[in-house]
Structures are given as C-alpha cells and as structure tokens.
Amino acid sequence: MSSAAIAPLPSEHPVEPRVNYLNATYGVKSWLLTRDHKRIALLYLASITFFFFLGGLFALLIRLELLTPAGDLVQSQTYNKLFTMHGVIMVFFFLIPSIPAVLGNFLIPMMIGAKDLAFPRLNLLSWYIYMVGATFTLWAVVHGGVDTGWTFYTPYSTASSNTHVVATAVGIFITGFSSILTGLNFIVTIHTMRAPGLTWFRLPLFVWSHYATSLIFVLATPVIAVTLLMVAVERLFHFGIFDPRLGGDPILFQHLFWFYSHPAVYIMVLPAMGVVSELVTTFSRKNIFGYKFVAFASIGIAVLGFLVWGHHMFVSGQSVYAGMIFSLLSFLVAIPSAVKVFNWTATMYKGSISYRTPMLYAFGFIGLFTIGGLTGLFLATLGVDVHVHDTYFIVAHFHYIMVGGAIMGYLGGIHYWWPKISGKLYPEAWARFAALVVFLGFNLTFFPQFILGYLGMPRRYHAYPPEFQVLNVMSTAGASILGVGYLMPMVYLVWSMRYGKAAPANPWGSTGLEWDTPSPPPTENFPVTPVVTDEPYHYSPGEVEVVG
Amino acid sequence: MAQHVVPPKVYFAVFTALIVLTATTTAISFLNLGPWNTVVALGIAFVKATLVALFFMHVKYSPRLTQIVVAGGLFWLAILIAFTLSDFMTRGWLPISR
Amino acid sequence: MAEARGPAAGAAPAAHAGPRELQHHFDTMEQQRDASSLGMWVFLVTEILFFGGLFLAYTVYRSQYARAFAEASRHLDISLGTFNTAVLIVSSLTMALAVFSASTGRRRAVLVFLLATMALGGVFLGVKAVEYGHKFHDHLVPGLHFRFPGPYARQAEIFYSLYFAMTGLHAAHMVIGIGLLTALVLQARKGRYGPDYYTPVEVSGLYWHFVDIVWIFLFPLLYLIGRHLH
Amino acid sequence: MDQGFPLFPRQASSMAPHVDNLYFYLLAVSFFFATLIALSVIYFAIKYRRRSESETPPGVEGSLKLEVAWSVIPLLITFTFFFWGTKLFFAMNRPPTDALEIYIVGKQWMWKIQHADGQREINELHVPVGRAVRLTLTSEDVIHDFFVPAFRMKKDVVPGRYATAWFEATRPGRYHVFCAQYCGTKHSAMTGWVEVMDPLAFQNWLAGGTGSESLASAGAKLFAQHACNTCHRPDSLARGPNLEGLFGKTVTLQGGRTIVADESYIRESIVAPNAKLVAGFQPIMPTFQGLISEEGLLQLVAYIKSLSKAAPSPAGIPQPVKESAPEREAPK
C-alpha cells in the first residue's frame, strides 16, 4: 500500500537467489515442525488437494453409475457409500478448510503486516488435528465406508445403518476442532496484530471475509461437534437422545445439525467472496465500489446466516410457523450476497480490465454464484421447496455455489497468489484454457440437474426411471470434462514450481501489503513492521470520480 | 488495558454470596412453588454465574472487547435455543381438520 | 533484500529485544497478553455453544416431559450434588486467589493455591465417580439394563442419557482443567509466575471458572427440578 | 428411451398449477437478474478492457443511492416470494375437511397403504380423481418421505409421530411415488405408483377388494383384543377416560395444559400414555409400545375417530369427470 506504483511487466531477469520461507531450512522435520504460517498453509494445500481428488474420484463413480437408469455399476449400498463419502470429504475435508486454511493462513498475516498468526503453535496443531480427524475418516473409508449421507440423519445413523458411522463422526468431530482453532487464531490475529495505521476500514476485503468466516467457525462448529458426539454415544452405548421409541425426537437432531451446517455453507462461500473482491479490484485496477458495504455484507451474511437453518426442514415435520420464520429470514440473508454481486460488477465500471486467468475465474464465480444463489431463493420459498426438496434441484443449487462459486474462487485465488506462494509464474495460456474447460464442463454437469430436479428425480438415488436418462448422460459427460479441467492446473502448477519463470514481487501491480514482500516472502514476512498510510485498493492516487 | 488487581476481600465476599445462594437454591427446591421452582432455580443459577464471571473472571474489569465476546457467546446460545423452540412450541398450532 | 536469517527462523524464536517470555512474532508483552486473553475468551465462547447443544436437548425434552424429568431427577442424590457444587465454588475461590497471588508476586502462594484447586477438582471427580457407581448399581445407566420403576421409564431414560452426557462432558472438562493446572504447577514450582508474567495462570483460571459456571447450571437443572414433588 | 424426454413434470393435482405459476415467477425474476449481471459484466469487460499496461483509470467513490437501491429492490421482490410461497404452503398443510382418508406406513423399503374401507395395497395407491385425499403417514423404522412429483406433494414420514399431507388429483393416470428421504440401502427402490382413476372405476376397484373389514372395525377388534375396554368403557367401572367423542376435542392435561386430540395425540396416548396425562386420571395405563404394530395403531386411531363421527365418511363420492381415459405415465 505504501508503494502503489504499477509494477512493470514481469521482469525477464531472474531475481537473485535469496533466503525465503521455502529455502530457509530443509528436511521433512523443518516442515512437520514448522510454525511459519506460510509453510503450514502449504501443508494444508497438499492435504486438501489430496482430499479434493479423492472426493472427485467418488463423484466420477457416482456419475458413472448414473449413466444408465438401472443400478448396474455398483450395488445400492456401495452407491450410498459413494455419495456419503463424496459429500463428507468434499465438505469437511476439502471445501471448509480450503481457502481459509491455505490462502487465509498464508495471506492474513502478510496482509495485516504481521510476522505470523497470533498463535503459531496452535496453527500447527490445527493442521495435526485436521490430519488426525482425516485419518479416522480415511480409516472408515478404507474399512468399508459409511452410508448415512453427509447429513447423518437419525434414526438411520444411530439405529439402522450398519456401516462405520462412529469412526466417520469422530473424524469430523476431531476435524471440527481444527476449524475452531483456525477461526480463533484468525480472530485474535486480526484484532491484535494489525500493523500501525492499518485501521479496520483499511483492511483488505479478503481479511474482512475471513473475519466473518472465523466468527462462524467459532460459533457454529462446537454445535456440530456435540451433535456428532450425541450420535456416537447413542449408537455406541444405546443412549436415547433422539430415539423415537423413548419419546425422543429425530427432528431435534436436524435442528442441531443445520444450526451448524447452514452457517457452514457460508464458511465455504465467504472466503471465496473475499478472494473475488481482491481479484476484481486488481484486474480492474480500481478501488472497490462501496468498500464498507462489501465489508459489512460479510459480517451480515455471517450473522444472519445463523438464523435460517430451518429452511432445510420445511417438509420434515417442523411446525409450519417455524418454517415461515425461517423462510423469511432466508430471504434476508440473500440481500448482503446481492449487495456484493452488484458492487463487484460496479467495480468494473470504467476500470482497466485485464483478462488474466484469476479474473476469468472471478467472472465465473460471479455468474455461477448468482445462478446458484438465485436458485437458493426458490428453495427458500416454502411452496416451491416442497416440490424440489431432496431432488436434483438441490444438488444443482449447491454445486452451483460450491463448485461453480467457491471452487472457482479458490482456483482464482491459487492462480493469483501462486507467484507469491511459489515464486514462479504459471503458464498463462494453459491456465486460461483450463479455466474455460472448467467453466464449460461445470455447466454441462450441473445445469441439466435443475431440470431433473424439477421433473422430480430424487437425490441419493442409485437407480432412476428411464425417462430421466438423457439429462443424466449430459451430466456425466460434463463431469468428465470437468475432471480434465481440474487435472490441468494440478499438472501445470506443479510443473511451474520447477520450470516456471521466476516471479517478481508484484506481478499484477496490486496494492496490498502482501505484494510489498519479495516472492516468495522471507520467513518473517517483513524485516520491519510496515506502517500503513493509504486507503485500501489505492490504485489511482488523487483522482476520484463520483458516480450516481 | 492495564491489569487490574482485585483485592481478595472482593473474592471472599463473592465466595460467601455463592455459598449462600447454593444453600438457598437447594433449600427452596424442597418447597412447592409450582412453575416458580424452575424460575427461581434458574434465576439463582444465573446470578451465581454472573458473579463468577464478573469477579472471578474479571469481566467487570476487562476491556470492552472481552465483554462483547462474552455477551456474543450468550446471545448465540439464545439464538440456538429460541429458534429451535420456535418449532417445538408452535407444533400444535395449526388446527388439524377432521 | 537478502537478509541474514537464523538457522531455523521458523522454529526458534529469533534473537529479540524484550523479556524472554515474549514470543518472536509479537512486538510487546502487552500485545502478547491481550492476544492470549482474547484467545481464551473466544475459546470459552465455543465452549458455551458446545455445551449449548446439550442444554438445548435438555430444554426441548424437559418442556415436553416435565413430569417424567422431575420423577427421574428425584433419583439423583441431592446432598452429593450440593456438596459438589460447594466444592467447585471453593475451587473457584482458590483459583482466583492463585491468580491474585501471581499478580502480586507471592510466588509460594501461587503454588499452594494451584495445588488446592487441583485437590478440590479431584474431590469433585471422586464424588462424581461415587454417584456414577450408585446409578450403575440402581440400573439407571441408559442402554445398560436400564430399569426405572413407575410409568415414566422411557422418558426417564432420556433424562438419564442427558444426565450422563452432560455430567460426563463436564467431568471431561474437569480432567482437562486438572491437566492444565498440573502444567502450571510444574512451572510455578520454579517460581516462574510473577507480576510481570502470569498470563498462563490467568488464562487457565478463566477456563476453570467457566467449567464451574457450567456446573452451576447443571446442578439445578439435573438435581433440583423434581425435589418439591414429595 | 421409449419414455420420451420430458423437460417438465406433468400437472396432475389441484396444487400443481399453483406451484408451477410461482415457479415461473421465480424463474422470470431470476432470469432477469442473472442476465442483468451477466450482461453488465460482459459489457464492462469489453468496453473497459485494458488497452495499455500502464493505464490507470480514475478511482470511483461509492454511491449510497445505488447501494440502497440494490438492497431494497431485491428485498421487496423477495417479499413477494415469501408471501406467495407461504400462502401456498399453508394451503398445502390444511387438508379440506371432507377429504377421503388413507393411512400409509413406510418401512424399509416399502409403502404399506390402508384405505378406510379396509383395502390394503403395497407401493400402489389407488385414488379417485377430483376428490381431496388426506394421507396420514408414519414410519416403522427410519425417516422416509412420500413424494409424488406430479402432485407437487412431499412429506417426511417420521417414526414415532404422524404426518399429514393431502392432494386432489385432477387427471386420471399413473404417476410416480418416490421415497425422497434417504433411508438406507434400497432407498432408490422405495418407489411406487399412484393410480388416479375416475370415481366409478375407483368404486369398482374398492368393491373388488379382497373383502377385508374396514379399518375402524379392525380397530374395534384390536381394542377388545388388547383389553382396552376394561378401562375405557362408558360405565362407572371405567378407570380411564371415555373415548367416545374424544377425537377433535380439547383435552385438559394434568398441570392445566390443553391439547387438541388429533391422530398424533391418540397414537401417543397408546404408546406413551404417561407422556401427557389426562387431568383427573392416574398414570395406570400401560404402554402398548412394541405390542401393537404401526398399522394396528392406525386401525385403533381409525376406530377411536369413528367413535366421534355420526358415520364414517364414505369413500369416493362419485363425481363425473370430463377427462379422457387414464393416460399411463409409464407402464411398468
């Protein structure tokens, strides 16, 4: 921020060899015992990438099974295990930690001019906890899997399923503490470690969105933890907490589950929104339109997001009056999302827009998140949700937001900060091509599912009536294209670590403190604590135009 | 944000109050006050918890941020309970025709 | 920009001006203490919601099966419950005094009060174990030949499921608390804590008091609600 | 693929057109906003594309007016969704009073259906066209969900309680029934058909049943068999409340609370008699949980209901319907 000059094109001259966080120390131990937030971020990057491809593999098997109406590829129970493990892995072990634990970990200290997070050891511990939880879940996967659906509804999960429910639940329980500690670390860091002059309204929006995410981590995660604990106890020791035979109420479980899991969907999308705010400003070379509105929209989403969980339960037997309240509040939470979308669009107005890969992903995010979000409004509408609940309409809705939105944001962010993380430039042409493949593959996969859903095809169906086949074939075809699209970055990013061009400190001409450090940054980020004097996204000193 | 040292006198006073309140709540539980039994028991528990938080945990002398954090935690607990009860308490409301 | 770095810059605190307790990434002791204290408070908020799930389950069933819960509650031992409540209150006092002693430089007293707190915690757990033993003996452990006389057997089983879940979780927190105190005692023996550095004592104290507060609510909810019926 | 390639579900209930109209309204609004955003992004991206690496566009001050506009306008629009959707939802949850009653028990992995007149079927539901049908649903094991896409109707079937749903079929034909709540291995096989018949055909179908007794009289038998009548009897020896006229009445419980005696209450009174004690009675009624099947419970409920009615509602009032012969949705 203190140096807002536009950097020249990536310089052709290799930067002189320099001690940075990657080469400061060597050896496995120096990584496994590191307390450097940047190295921990990379540990996470490796782990979640593994889980993404594992979850993706399950998705491909799901899609292959659904190529034909008959359940002919795998058996019913195997299919049920496939979508359960797909959902569990993608949600708890990939998407929830994805942007926060990788990009957030890497960038938040640098963006606020700090040497590290407030609790570096706790940060490392978070990763270990995540790995322990992941091990439990992997153990369950290897030893036969689990078939409850990612939602673990009782009494199926407590009394009926004969698969590894407890091991999986314990895995998620443990991983939950990793989320909690990450959130706690971010909150404390953002409160206490900002550089001098870096007031709240000078924070990058990425930091704001992570602050909001952390609030959810801290306030929602404990509830899923205790809920899964109750499920485990009921299953193991035959305690009766949700057992209808004792007068217990399975719907209470659903309340507890969604009290976490609805806010959790905002854990998945808020960080991506933060990334998009950075991308849109950088590649439009503009300050964000309506900074405060975008910043407070994050907090608004986090807070209101806690008041809508009952919209997953409209047909569950929940009281119709509660349904009414939850429906109304669900519409309210859509407003801050709308504010963000409009402000990003307005930011591009009269900008200088460059079509680098990260910006392509940002375009993808805006478009697909809008579609996903708008279809969320269908679901929040009581009369319509009755028909589409638990059909492929829901599946399409959330993949539009989570795959079309959140993963696009994640990939955009990875490309954008890749020069900073690795010190190398990725191959631009390949990257643009991959972004295009992902976009096309994605829409081919999930758009037909909206139609399927309204037609009435229920989700979690191993076999389906033949009239749904054409649309399912399209979806499966799309998924294979999508898979290729995801493999490409995997390949060229790894390739670039060795063969890519060396990256300058600030390849995009961005503002933001992280670009003031060399690429890759030294272990302590800043030799001297920086002092911030500028407003955020200060791309055009002096000139300000008033709109509207 | 200087650390505030609370004199032990305050601790002993709070401690005495806590013990007295414990004795009171146990004693009252043997009386039949109808629905008020619950109200009194929870009311006393709330007072006790507040005393512990304010004095033993120094919330009274803590920075504003800490106080907001505490209030926020309780508020979220209230959200969890209130919105769930909004379901359980209104279940029978819609008249079922016959 | 190539500055000299220590051999393991990420792993070892770099040479730094300031007291030895100051970690390398903080600028001042004050900043470090604020961070620890805020961190603990945020953690306690997660604890509120962690127990909150069980409190919610309790509230829902209690409002539906008030009578059964009252009957079931009468099988708990109110004198042991009251005794344990008092024990925890005393332990909170000793904990507060430990923090006070640390902040005023009474290094021996810190040790004494920490040990007293641990001992009281031990007493609490001992009494709890005795109570659990009784419940086991009386066939009041759900899922394990649960038997409850009278017409309320099934809802009483829910009550006891919640009883064991809530007190069990609370006891687990006590065990963790005693673990924290053990770590403090080991440091306090070396006279580590004094007026300029006692954040660990203070922060562990917050945790201990929180666990006390949870019990302050569990006690009336579980033990007292059915007392007046007979 | 002889089934064709449908893109839109058939409308076969009185509710379906209402749901679809709301759906089209939502589609229109969504289409408008999605296009607005997409076109603006594309337009700005082209118009303001970067022409030289060194250009710096002027900064822009936000605009309060715009922010308010794009918060308040969407908010108002969503309110229209809310009101319309809620109105429909309440209609879906308020069965008409003269509806034909059918009882359904879900279990892993089948639907067991009992008509008031005693016909039973599995995974097939025969109903007359043009007559409101009210379903009382429960489950023997885990949560299921009774979903008929052509009726835009769906209801979770939760063990331990009764769910209610209703529809009025408007076109004869054969329509899918799906279990829409994941319930284990054969969840996707827990499907069936609704056969919507014209009223005369339905009467014939009813008459051609296996001649089993009506639900209420099956319930009456159970009532005697389980010796309910030792306590529930009209005379002075009664130790339990009189059940005549109970259904639909407001019952005062011990502690002063009141509750309307609906199906769920009666069921609970049998399986968990002490959960809600009737004022003035001792908790002496034993639980019948596990002794009576869910179907038996439904029969008892039907019997106790019949005690409150002058005459149990006759099934399928014939009403001439203009529709042509039943179209088959997908012959199996």
Ligand code: HEA
């Ligand atoms: C990242 C994940 C994510 C996000 C962000 C959202 C966002 C939203 N979701 Fe979604 N949802 C899921 C993931 C997500 N959801 C998942 C995983 C499930 C299924 C779980 C399961 O059962 O397995 C689900 C299910 C689900 C349901 C339950 C459906 C059912 O099971 O019957 C509902 C119901 O209300 C809902 C609503 C919404 C709404 C209103 C939003 C809103 O926040 C969206 C707001 C965004 C916009 C509105 C778009 C931008 C706005 C404009 C372009 C301006 C125009 C706006 C207006 C006119 C208002 N979602």
Ligand code: HEA
């Ligand atoms: C972050 C969350 C996330 C992500 C990224 C995805 C990604 C995908 N999902 Fe998933 N999905 C969920 C979350 C997610 N999903 C959830 C929560 C459910 C609900 C589960 C439930 O009902 O309980 C669900 C359910 C779900 C269903 C419904 C199943 C059913 O109800 O019966 C389907 C069906 O098409 C599907 C498809 C896909 C596809 C095609 C992708 C694609 O985007 C994936 C593309 C990626 C790849 C294809 C990876 C590339 C891998 C290779 C090329 C193989 C090489 C492998 C190795 C080297 C190991 N998903």
Ligand code: CUA
């Ligand atoms: Cu029954 Cu799904």
Ligand SMILES: [Cu+2]
């Ligand atoms: Cu939701």
